[in-house]
Amino acid sequence: MAGFQEPPTKKQKTENRFLGSHMPVQQSPIRNGVGGGFNKGNNNHGKGSPFQKNAPGQNGFMNGNAKNTEHLKNIVKQRHALPIFPTRARLLEELKKNETVIVIGETGSGKTTQIPQYLHEERWDKKGGICVTQPRRVAAISVAKRVAEEMNVQIGGLVGYSVRFEECVSPGTKLKYVTDGMLLREAISDPLLSKYNWVILDEAHERTISTDVLFGIVKDAQKKRKQLEKDNLKVIVMSATMDVDHFSQYFNKAKVLYIEGRQHPVEMLYAREKQDDYVLSAMSTVFQIHKEAPAQHDILIFLTGQEEIDSVTHSIRQVAKDNSLAEFPRMRVLPLYAALPSTQQLDVFRVTAPGERKVIVSTNIAETSITIPGIKYVIDSGRAKISYTLEEFNAMEVNPVPEILRSNLASVILQLLAMGIKNILTFDFIDKPSPASIKQAVEQLTLLEAVVMKAGQLELTDLGKKMAQFPLEPRYSKVILSGPQYGCTDEVLSVIAMLSGESIYVNPSGKKEMAANVRRKFLSVEGDHVTMLKIFRAFRGSKENKMWCHENFLNHRNLKYALEVRKQLHQVCQRNNVTLVSCNQDMDALRRCLAAGLFTNIAELQLDGKYLSLDTRQECSIHPTSVLFGGKPAYILFTELVHTGKMYMHINSAMDAQWLFEVAPEYFRKRHIKKM
DNA sequence: TAGGGTTTT
Numbered sequence: 001m002a003g004f005q006e007p008p009t010k011k012q013k014t015e016n017r018f019l020g021s022h023m024p025v026q027q028s029p030i031r032n033g034v035g036g037g038f039n040k041g042n043n044n045h046g047k048g049s050p051f052q053k054n055a056p057g058q059n060g061f062m063n064g065n066a067k068n069t070e071h072l073k074n075i076v077k078q079r080h081a082l083p084i085f086p087t088r089a090r091l092l093e094e095l096k097k098n099e100t101v102i103v104i105g106e107t108g109s110g111k112t113t114q115i116p117q118y119l120h121e122e123r124w125d126k127k128g129g130i131c132v133t134q135p136r137r138v139a140a141i142s143v144a145k146r147v148a149e150e151m152n153v154q155i156g157g158l159v160g161y162s163v164r165f166e167e168c169v170s171p172g173t174k175l176k177y178v179t180d181g182m183l184l185r186e187a188i189s190d191p192l193l194s195k196y197n198w199v200i201l202d203e204a205h206e207r208t209i210s211t212d213v214l215f216g217i218v219k220d221a222q223k224k225r226k227q228l229e230k231d232n233l234k235v236i237v238m239s240a241t242m243d244v245d246h247f248s249q250y251f252n253k254a255k256v257l258y259i260e261g262r263q264h265p266v267e268m269l270y271a272r273e274k275q276d277d278y279v280l281s282a283m284s285t286v287f288q289i290h291k292e293a294p295a296q297h298d299i300l301i302f303l304t305g306q307e308e309i310d311s312v313t314h315s316i317r318q319v320a321k322d323n324s325l326a327e328f329p330r331m332r333v334l335p336l337y338a339a340l341p342s343t344q345q346l347d348v349f350r351v352t353a354p355g356e357r358k359v360i361v362s363t364n365i366a367e368t369s370i371t372i373p374g375i376k377y378v379i380d381s382g383r384a385k386i387s388y389t390l391e392e393f394n395a396m397e398v399n400p401v402p403e404i405l406r407s408n409l410a411s412v413i414l415q416l417l418a419m420g421i422k423n424i425l426t427f428d429f430i431d432k433p434s435p436a437s438i439k440q441a442v443e444q445l446t447l448l449e450a451v452v453m454k455a456g457q458l459e460l461t462d463l464g465k466k467m468a469q470f471p472l473e474p475r476y477s478k479v480i481l482s483g484p485q486y487g488c489t490d491e492v493l494s495v496i497a498m499l500s501g502e503s504i505y506v507n508p509s510g511k512k513e514m515a516a517n518v519r520r521k522f523l524s525v526e527g528d529h530v531t532m533l534k535i536f537r538a539f540r541g542s543k544e545n546k547m548w549c550h551e552n553f554l555n556h557r558n559l560k561y562a563l564e565v566r567k568q569l570h571q572v573c574q575r576n577n578v579t580l581v582s583c584n585q586d587m588d589a590l591r592r593c594l595a596a597g598l599f600t601n602i603a604e605l606q607l608d609g610k611y612l613s614l615d616t617r618q619e620c621s622i623h624p625t626s627v628l629f630g631g632k633p634a635y636i637l638f639t640e641l642v643h644t645g646k647m648y649m650h651i652n653s654a655m656d657a658q659w660l661f662e663v664a665p666e667y668f669r670k671r672h673i674k675k676m
Numbered sequence: 677t678a679g680g681g682t683t684t685t
Contacts, residue, residue: 135683135684136682136683136684137683137684163684163685164684164685179683179684179685180684180685181683181684181685182684182685184684184685185684185685206683208683208684209683209684210683210684210685304680304681305679305680305681306681337681337682338681338682338683363680363681363682364680364681364682403683411685415685470685471684471685472685500685507679568685623677623678624677624678625677625678625679629677630677642678644678644679645678646678648678
């Protein structure tokens with residue numbers, strides 16, 4: 001049983017919250033006299049890495065030269081050094097015997113990169129491929145690339161990946177890394193997942209809504225494939241947490257295998273007590289480490305926000321230039337946050353060159369499952385801001401509420417119905433959402449005319465079937481499918497695409513007023529949606545020019561993203577014979593069309609000057625970033641309500657009461673809307 | 677007059 005460890009004790013469960021290792025507290029060069037008051041914890045919840053020391057660069061590994069041979073030897077050596085390696089035989093034995101196996105192993109154990117390779121080495125992927133899900137795009141892409149490199153094949157051949165807008169596969173692809181959302185979408189057209197012999201659901205402990213739904217889908221597919229006497233679907237659930245009973249029970253008491261240890265220990269540092277200036281203190285810690293640790297011992301710092309990260313990255317780079325530091329390793333300082341272009345995000349995975357030190361300044365994007373090569377030190381300074389003592393830190397909630405228990409289920413239910421799952425109430429969720437939240441979602445879908453109740457059974461309408469084809473919330477797909485009726489498919493495609501991404505506005509601190517002035521030319525009294533459309537049209541007119549975006553304080557990346565989403569939505573329209581018509585300058589048509597899908601998001605001006613949302617009867621205010629701020633239209637359609645101290649309507653359009661009666665007469669009669 | 681962060685189809 002070499003390599004496997006006994007099931008963990010309760011105590012270990014708590015300590016493993018952050019994928020931590022059980023390594024002993026070790027002597028550290030920064031143990032004494034750490035400048036910024038940072039303290040070494042004994043729950044080392046840092047990140048390890050399977051890709052450490054001497055990991056290869058991207059180039060020169062596929063030419064059959066001496067360097068390449070050396071490189072391949074190195075890879076074999078690294079693979080054999082992974083904690084999972086000694087478990088290989090036993091693991092394969094269990095995988096052969098069992099239909100479903102749960103594998104518990106920390107980040108750094110090698111489970112994500114190795115298990116699929118083991119399966120391939122046994123040729124267990126002859127009949128159907130291996131699909132490995134990841135909650136995040138960067139993870140899917142970077143792991144696929146690493147595995148292709150280990151197998152000495154070109155990415156996109158035997159090993160590929162598939163994430164939204166980026167597919168790198170070929171007919172010969174046997175081993176595919178995908179985002180969980182991608183596999184879920186695939187399941188709508190193929191609920192039996194018939195392309196695959198193996199489905200591996202990785203990072204299951206994160207409990208994303210997609211992974212949670214996939215649990216039920218793979219279980220169902222296993223059952224149905226058996227009934228139809230098709231090849232078995234083998235399932236591996238991989239998780240980093242030790243709290244595994246839940247998974248095992250759910251998968252019919254599936255076998256649980258534990259992989260012990262991580263490859264390299266990581267030092268975890270965090271504030272001993274509240275720091276007045278935690279940023280300064282973090283920086284001071286960085287340089288303390290820098291002066292004492294060998295090159296290639298990389299540092300990861302957690303901070304709270306983008307602005308902070310940019311400024312700290314800049315400061316560290318400045319300080320690093322100082323002559324007094326000339327004798328120490330060169331520093332490569334890299335920011336990391338979600339809004340960064342993915343090429344820059346992938347930069348952090350590049351292995352540190354000899355004589356160099358990588359310092360990554362990150363939001364909590366890197367906190368969960370991303371494995372960054374070379375990290376030896378983690379400075380968790382941001383937490384100091386809200387002042388945790390070690391005890392408080394340890395007492396923080398171990399298992400946060402799964403996403404599925406706190407989300408609107410309309411999309412999920414629409415998707416399940418589209419897969420042919422008849423009874424939502426009996427769907428095998430690992431954690432069943434409350435009947436109230438299911439009821440609420442069904443009500444929304446009913447109002448949108450996506451579903452009807454027939455003989456006590458929920459059924460998709462033709463409209464609902466089309467709605468399920470869109471990678472959108474049902475109310476957004478309803479807007480698009482209403483396009484032809486209002487003569488504005490072209491316009492709603494653009495607006496919905498923009499609503500699907502992040503904000504297109506850039507408001508640099510200190511230049512907020514200037515930004516607002518420059519963008520004034522796009523403003524429309526009709527509201528934010530029309531304003532956004534004007535911007536989108538102007539952006540296309542500029543030939544998607546980066547400089548133009550910069551001058552107008554607009555986010556080029558997010559506008560490009562909207563273009564991509566729009567292209568995809570347009571394709572779905574074409575497949576579903578949705579006519580593409582334009583309303584040109586008739587912005588009333590656009591607003592009425594928005595109401596056709598978003599009529600549950602209406603607020604009415606009251607006599608006291610306040611707004612009341614008609615659906616939930618909540619008091620709400622116009623968000624200060626809205627073009628309607630300061631005005632008092634009788635009715636407002638909002639895209640979402642954001643609760644930050646106050647309830648705010650975010651991204652809004654002024655509405656005419658008449659339109660509301662037109663789009664949803666029944667609904668508004670019940671809501672006692674004031675007659676004109 | 678708001679403003680923690682993150683993810684995905």
